[in-house]
Amino acid sequence: MARSNEVSINESKMVVPLNTWVLISNFKLAYNLLRRPDGTFNRHLAEFLDRKVAANANPVDRVFSFDVIVDRATNLLCRIYRPSDTDDPPNVADLEKPVKSESSHTVPVIVFFHGGSFAHSSANSAIYDTLCRRLVGLCKAVVVSVNYRRAPEHRYPCAYDDGWTVLNWVKSRTWLESKDSKVHIFLAGDSSGGNIAHHVALKAAESESGIEVLGNILLNPMFGGELRTESEKRLDGKYFVSVQDRDWYWRAFLPDGADRDHPACNPFGPKAASLVGVKFPKSLVVVAGLDLVQDWQMAYVEGLKEAGQQVKDLYLEKATIGFYLLPNNAHFHTVMDEIKKFVGSIC
Amino acid sequence: MVPYETAAAAPPIPIGNPPASSSSSSSNTIIPKPPEIDGLLAGAGYKVRSSDLRHVAQRLERLETAMLNSPSQQLSLLASDAVLYNPSDLSTWVDSLLSELNQSQSLPSLPSDLSDLMSNPTALDGSWMDQQLPPPTAAVHNQQPPQLTVVTAVEEDSGIRLVHMLMTCAEYVQRGELALAGSLIQDMQSLLTRVNTGCGIGKVAGYFIDALGRRVFAAGGGGGVPGGSAYENEILYHHFYEACPYLKFAHFTANQAILEAFDGHDCVHVVDFNLMHGLQWPALIQALALRPGGPPLLRLTGIGPPSPDGRDSLREIGLRLAELARSVNVRFAFRGVAAARLEDVKPWMLQVNPKEAVAVNSIMQLHKLLGPGSPGDPARPAPIDAVLGWIRSLNPKIMTVVEQESNHNQPAFLDRFTESLYYYSTMFDSLDACALQPEKALAEMYIQREICNVVSCEGSARLERHEPLANWRERLTRAGFRPLHLGSNAFKQASMLLTLFSAEGYCVEENEGCLTLGWHSRPLIAASAWHAVAETAVGAVSDVPVVGGVVL
Numbered sequence: 001m002a003r004s005n006e007v008s009i010n011e012s013k014m015v016v017p018l019n020t021w022v023l024i025s026n027f028k029l030a031y032n033l034l035r036r037p038d039g040t041f042n043r044h045l046a047e048f049l050d051r052k053v054a055a056n057a058n059p060v061d062r063v064f065s066f067d068v069i070v071d072r073a074t075n076l077l078c079r080i081y082r083p084s085d086t087d088d089p090p091n092v093a094d095l096e097k098p099v100k101s102e103s104s105h106t107v108p109v110i111v112f113f114h115g116g117s118f119a120h121s122s123a124n125s126a127i128y129d130t131l132c133r134r135l136v137g138l139c140k141a142v143v144v145s146v147n148y149r150r151a152p153e154h155r156y157p158c159a160y161d162d163g164w165t166v167l168n169w170v171k172s173r174t175w176l177e178s179k180d181s182k183v184h185i186f187l188a189g190d191s192s193g194g195n196i197a198h199h200v201a202l203k204a205a206e207s208e209s210g211i212e213v214l215g216n217i218l219l220n221p222m223f224g225g226e227l228r229t230e231s232e233k234r235l236d237g238k239y240f241v242s243v244q245d246r247d248w249y250w251r252a253f254l255p256d257g258a259d260r261d262h263p264a265c266n267p268f269g270p271k272a273a274s275l276v277g278v279k280f281p282k283s284l285v286v287v288a289g290l291d292l293v294q295d296w297q298m299a300y301v302e303g304l305k306e307a308g309q310q311v312k313d314l315y316l317e318k319a320t321i322g323f324y325l326l327p328n329n330a331h332f333h334t335v336m337d338e339i340k341k342f343v344g345s346i347c
Numbered sequence: 348m349v350p351y352e353t354a355a356a357a358p359p360i361p362i363g364n365p366p367a368s369s370s371s372s373s374s375n376t377i378i379p380k381p382p383e384i385d386g387l388l389a390g391a392g393y394k395v396r397s398s399d400l401r402h403v404a405q406r407l408e409r410l411e412t413a414m415l416n417s418p419s420q421q422l423s424l425l426a427s428d429a430v431l432y433n434p435s436d437l438s439t440w441v442d443s444l445l446s447e448l449n450q451s452q453s454l455p456s457l458p459s460d461l462s463d464l465m466s467n468p469t470a471l472d473g474s475w476m477d478q479q480l481p482p483p484t485a486a487v488h489n490q491q492p493p494q495l496t497v498v499t500a501v502e503e504d505s506g507i508r509l510v511h512m513l514m515t516c517a518e519y520v521q522r523g524e525l526a527l528a529g530s531l532i533q534d535m536q537s538l539l540t541r542v543n544t545g546c547g548i549g550k551v552a553g554y555f556i557d558a559l560g561r562r563v564f565a566a567g568g569g570g571g572v573p574g575g576s577a578y579e580n581e582i583l584y585h586h587f588y589e590a591c592p593y594l595k596f597a598h599f600t601a602n603q604a605i606l607e608a609f610d611g612h613d614c615v616h617v618v619d620f621n622l623m624h625g626l627q628w629p630a631l632i633q634a635l636a637l638r639p640g641g642p643p644l645l646r647l648t649g650i651g652p653p654s655p656d657g658r659d660s661l662r663e664i665g666l667r668l669a670e671l672a673r674s675v676n677v678r679f680a681f682r683g684v685a686a687a688r689l690e691d692v693k694p695w696m697l698q699v700n701p702k703e704a705v706a707v708n709s710i711m712q713l714h715k716l717l718g719p720g721s722p723g724d725p726a727r728p729a730p731i732d733a734v735l736g737w738i739r740s741l742n743p744k745i746m747t748v749v750e751q752e753s754n755h756n757q758p759a760f761l762d763r764f765t766e767s768l769y770y771y772s773t774m775f776d777s778l779d780a781c782a783l784q785p786e787k788a789l790a791e792m793y794i795q796r797e798i799c800n801v802v803s804c805e806g807s808a809r810l811e812r813h814e815p816l817a818n819w820r821e822r823l824t825r826a827g828f829r830p831l832h833l834g835s836n837a838f839k840q841a842s843m844l845l846t847l848f849s850a851e852g853y854c855v856e857e858n859e860g861c862l863t864l865g866w867h868s869r870p871l872i873a874a875s876a877w878h879a880v881a882e883t884a885v886g887a888v889s890d891v892p893v894v895g896g897v898v899l
Contacts, residue, residue, distance in 0.1 A: 018400050019385050025407045026437060029414060033426040037419045042426050044839040048857045049434045051392020057495040066497040067868045075851055077867055124868050126392035326387045
């Protein structure tokens with residue numbers, strides 16, 4: 001036991017920069033404290049530990065942010081990030097000044113779902129605030145980060161419902177319309193956020209809402225199934241993540257009594273409906289080669305292809321989870337470029 | 348803010364903050380940091396010196412091994428019971444977890460690294476703390492980008508117009524164009540009649556328009572607060588206390604810290620900078636009564652304004668508290684100190700006994716000392732420095748400080764105006780959740796007086812000079828105080844209290860050893876605890892700053 005632990009520590013240390021290793025290991029160990037064997041979660045300690053940042057309506061590196069209460073009934077909050085032309089404080093500029101007045105180009109609106117395996121983090125977590133800010137500059141986009149309700153207090157489908165609420169809200173904001181009077185919407189997310197993006201896009205496609213999602217960007221999306229895949233067995237506990245903790249989070253999110261073949265977890269599994277003929281957005285799926293979930297992620301990619309959907313997968317052999325949190329590795333830059341190209345090619 | 352209805356217009360509150368203003372700390376993207384700190388981890392909210400990374404990594408490895416050797420029940424128990432502090436300071440954090448884990452394990456022999464820890468106390472003190480002290484001459488404001496937090500809800504169109512006009516008016520005021528400002532005020536007043544002033548933006552805008560009016564139309568500038576006898580203030584304060592959790596949180600958090608600081612002391616003395624009705628103290632008296640080993644002798648010195656009508660209101664409160672103390676068998680003595688201003692208080696008035704453990708308690712008082720002070724001898728220290736100086740001379744075991752988490756003391760009027768517009772909008776929004784009347788109405792009046800003071804007063808009349816936690820940290824550190832961190836137990840209890848007693852939407856956050864209470868994602872008040880270091884030790888930190896923890 002101890003020996004394999006040593007081995008795994010040494011292996012993971014060799015593939016990421018030291019500060020990344022410290023960051024992700026710290027998360028891992030802190031999260032171990034928060035998950036209780038009986039399935040409950042130490043939410044107070046989780047909130048105490050989470051490093052948060054407040055929104056800042058003054059631009060920092062040409063990006064400013066503000067929070068909006070989208071639904072008072074569920075206290076659903078979003079953080080909106082917008083590009084600024086200058087570093088000067090907005091001069092009586094409306095926070096919700098129409099985006100078309102600031103750009104003659106189409107302005108992508110990226111609805112972002114932070115990760116955290118459905119249980120951790122918030123829209124105002126420092127790591128996600130940083131990531132969203134990057135996306136603004138990268139894609140010249142407005143980013144809407146959703147502070148969705150988390151497991152285990154709020155199981156499936158709460159997170160999806162919150163995503164759907166925000167999608168509708170975004171669609172109806174005239175200030176988010178580009179010059180062609182349309183809101184150009186992308187969904188994006190990492191880990192559980194990627195999972196949410198898929199399901200919200202699916203709902204949009206299947207409903208008669210007429211909401212068109214132009215593209216989905218899934219970073220290390222969280223999927224799974226009852227089967228134990230090869231990558232899960234091979235990489236269990238080696239690079240910050242274990243099958244046991246994945247199982248815990250699924251039990252916390254999925255309805256009581258459901259197993260991991262529930263379509264929320266396994267969208268191309270035995271219990272899922274077919275996506276053939278569904279007007280599903282183009283997808284960019286980023287898979288980290290040292291993520292034990294990769295077999296499920298590649299199965300997702302295959303599933304989309306087999307259903308006739310457009311998907312590009314980016315497989316990064318030596319990347320671990322969380323590689324996109326700090327800009328100190330080549331994978332980070334590769335992915336940022338891909339995201340930029342992906343959004344640019346559609347918008 | 349108006350309660351959410353179907354999708355309609357847009358945002359109420361515009362912005363405008365010149366970069367020169369000070370701010371609360373944030374970690375958005377690239378911020379100049381002392382070169383030793385790893386910038387990327389800082390962006391994620393963690394402070395680790397680059398040179399310490401390896402050491403922290405080793406500790407993390409040890410922690411992982413220790414956790415693997417613990418049954419998961421034990422880990423959960425540790426998580427619930429252990430009191431943990433300041434997660435931003437990774438090095439100390441990991442070490443404290445390690446020591447907690449090793450203590451809770453029944454393994455007889457400890458690995459050699461742990462005995463290193465125990466015999467080498469400085470390993471625990473996270474000498475990174477030294478790095479936190481700014482050089483004495485560091486300017487207060489130049490490091491962080493200005494922070495302006497906005498939480499908005501769906502609003503009406505006329506609300507946006509109103510806010511635009513408010514900002515424009517404030518700009519006119521700043522530029523001295525009072526005639527233009529005045530005519531805009533009249534326009535706004537008429538627009539107000541068409542806006543729903545019962546709630547949301549209409550309500551807040553109304554108060555700000557009123558405050559601007561006082562400033563612009565009052566003879567001789569300095570509009571002054573509506574009415575305001577001490578007695579009236581007390582009533583409003585009491586209703587503010589009942590209507591929303593800010594004061595309760597302040598009292599609760601401060602009491603928790605004071606209780607821990609008094610641990611092991613038989614003679615304790617609390618100096619309350621603003622007694623009011625003494626609402627904070629029954630809970631502390633009862634907690635002391637219940638403390639294992641029995642209560643100490645408690646002295647309470649309450650400072651408050653003199654009563655104009657001959658009543659000795661301080662003494663009356665003291666008598667009631669004494670009655671309560673008697674009923675729970677706590678030996679208690681009270682002393683009232685009547686002073687119109689905190690800077691008029693002299694330490695000898697407090698009659699502090701050198702053998703006592705002293706707690707100084709300041710709930711929203713220190714900011715009043717940031718004004719210009721009495722004219723006269725320019726060589727006299729500023730009121731804040733004078734007061735912090737004598738507090739230090741009392742050598743308090745703890746000083747609890749609660750302040751509004753916003754910068755309403757920026758030199759430029761427009762900046763103050765903008766920031767207070769956002770701040771009070773959020774506060775009013777939170778008040779909307781309160782159903783109690785007349786508490787809510789009177790609480791609003793209480794807040795209105797603050798708004799008036801921030802917007803329409805200047806000079807020594809402007810008492811509400813709120814500054815954010817980052818500024819207070821710097822100021823108190825320069826004055827020779829060191830933080831006593833508030834931990835996960837205080838955090839948890841505050842969160843639980845909120846769940847029980849308040850509407851959803853209130854949010855407690857941990858901020859490098861301090862706790863903030865806010866509405867949704869916007870912190871509105873910040874609570875911190877401090878102790879004074881010995882005169883000779885300024886600049887060289889040698890103690891582990893935890894409340895109730897062992898000082899190594």
